[in-house]
Amino acid sequence: MSGLECKLFDYLIENGFSESWAQTLNMLGLLLVLLIILFIVDYITRKILVSAFSQFALVSKSNFDDLLVANKVPRNVAHIIPLLIAIRFVPEIFIDFPNFEDVFERGLQVFAIILILWIVRSSLNALKDYLKTLPHFKDKPIDSYIQVFMIFSWIGGIMSAIAIITGIEFIKFVTGLGAISAVIILVFKDTIMGFVASIQVSINDMVRIGDWITFEKYGADGDVIEINLATVKVQNFDKTITTIPTYALISDSFKNWRGMTNSEGRRIKRALYIKQTGVKYLTDTEVEKLKSIHLLTAYLESRQADINTYNNTNSVDKNLLLNGRNLSNLGVFRKYIDTYLKQHSAVNKDMMIMARQLAPTTQGIPLEIYAFSSDKRWENYEYIMSDIFDHLIAALPYFDLEIFELPSQGSFKHNS
The missing domain is CATH 2.30.30.60 (SH3 type barrels.)
Structure with a gap:
């Protein structure tokens, strides 16, 4: 470009321009030519690189190159060649204007730092997207690590840019920051805490x-x-x-x-609150009636035989039902729940199944069901649990039991 510079300068002098005007117009003309060249080179380079990457991505088995194109890595890399051209010819354009030359050179150095950060960021974003497609990494906090690296990169880039603009050596500039390190820590407190937390998580x-x-x-x-x-x-x-x-x-x-x-199942843990006044011992007639419930037939026959044997052996006076051993309607109902859950098709038989009585409360006696549904999907889980409790609530009257509930206004009207 030095030959073009001389020809343009000589042409302006020959046409009656003063030396200062000739130098200024010569500089502006060369700067315009350089900008046009940079724009053309950037456009061509960008097209070539993007096209090359796209063609390579079509034949490649990996999707990493596709992600590089999607995150504009080739476009950012293409800016390097125009930047190198600008750095090479700016000193010649501003040879008569050393102050402007210094400003433009520093500006190009700052732009080079920004360009490097762009390339690093787009490359890391492509790497992040690629890792998320891998089974071992898709559930890991990759975003946190990328952000931490970029934060330190931007901090380093900003400090380098400030050092270039101010003309201070980078080492001296960083050393001077020690005086305000407490302020920096305060400003980035959440970032530091988040970084530590991300690592621990x-x-x-x-x-x-x-x-x-x-x-x-x-x-x-x-x-x-x-x-x-x-x-x-x-x-x-x-x-x-x-x-x-x-x-x-x-x-x-x-x-x-x-x-x-x-796990193999989703837990069902819910209680029925039984009215305490409904709990009673069962007479032989009531036990015989409950034997017609298929899930209880074998249990009641075996249990009643054991109780009768004990009472007869110990000559228990059964004129009073309290004496000796007896079956209660709450105990039989609890056994019914246990048997019902163990034969329910949606309950996991390999996990804990239990119907337990908790400590009495002011709302009655809690009879808690503790089991696991085989289907863990939320909607199916709720359906299974509702189906179980629909059945148990409807079964309560067969055992002369009631669920406790606070009286409503309609209850008082009915009583009156």
């Missing part, structure tokens, strides 16, 4: 993308859809999004349902 395998978690403090109850440096995003079952600080997973308590999801 990943190492301890506390949360993965796709896990169902319940975090009552933040009103979260749904699936984890994103884990990054500062936040964890949870899509609740009503399709709303709850954002939780990453460090809250370490400092607060939450429930992860992964153990249930990976």
